[in-house]
Amino acid sequence: MAGHLRRLIxxxxxxxxxxxxxxxxxxxxxxxxxVSSRVVVLYLGAVVEDRPTEALFDDAQHPYTRAxxxxxxxxxxxxxxxxxxxxxxxxxxxxxxxxxxxRTRCPLAQSVCAELEPELWGPGDxxxxxxxxxxxxxxxxxPRALRSG
Ligand code: SF4
Numbered sequence: 001m002a003g004h005l006r007r008l009i010x011x012x013x014x015x016x017x018x019x020x021x022x023x024x025x026x027x028x029x030x031x032x033x034x035v036s037s038r039v040v041v042l043y044l045g046a047v048v049e050d051r052p053t054e055a056l057f058d059d060a061q062h063p064y065t066r067a068x069x070x071x072x073x074x075x076x077x078x079x080x081x082x083x084x085x086x087x088x089x090x091x092x093x094x095x096x097x098x099x100x101x102x103r104t105r106c107p108l109a110q111s112v113c114a115e116l117e118p119e120l121w122g123p124g125d126x127x128x129x130x131x132x133x134x135x136x137x138x139x140x141x142x143p144r145a146l147r148s149g
Contacts, residue, residue: 011035029065030072033057041065044101045093047120051127061122061134063106100132108133 008031011024024035032039032053039056041049041064049062060066067086088105091097097104103113112132120128123138132140 007031008035027068028072029057029068041068044091044096046101047130048102049127049129050120051129055126061129062102062131063108064102065129067105100130102131 007024007026011019011022014022019035020037024032026032029039036053039049039051039053040047041056041062043064049056049060049065051060056065057069060069064086071086086105087107091101091104097114099115100106100109100113100118103109106113110132116132118130118132118134119141120130121134121141122128123135129135134140
């Protein structure tokens with residue numbers, strides 16, 4: 001927590017123009033929310049969700065983003081042992097799973113997730129997520145492997 005506080009103090013000392021040009025890197029989305037207008041979530045070396053900050057916190061679409069939110073510390077709430085938000089180990093980046101890179105830890109994974117890598121997509125101007133089942137009321141674009149031409 002002290003490291004986060006130090007980085008927040010450093011960030012707050014920047015001018016507004018400097019803050020606009022800055023990238024703040026953290027695993028703690030609670031902290032990220034305080035200092036960012038846009039959030040890019042990475043998993044195993046690739047972007048899995050890229051959203052305006054408030055849109056992300058209103059309706060995160062990628063299961064990994066939701067797991068990070070679940071894991072974020074909350075004031076006055078003690079974390080119970082054995083309540084990890086994510087099951088399993090992080091796979092090797094050089095021998096990553098087929099299809100969706102998050103599928104070995106995803107609670108929503110289906111067979112298509114092992115076959116086709118989801119692309120970043122979004123139905124409007126509300127950012128993008130790399131999940132076949134993001135925005136369930138909209139139809140995801142066909143994965144690259146199925147496109148013709
Ligand atoms: S594409 Fe499948 S495995 Fe990947 S995040 Fe979405 S539901 Fe989970």
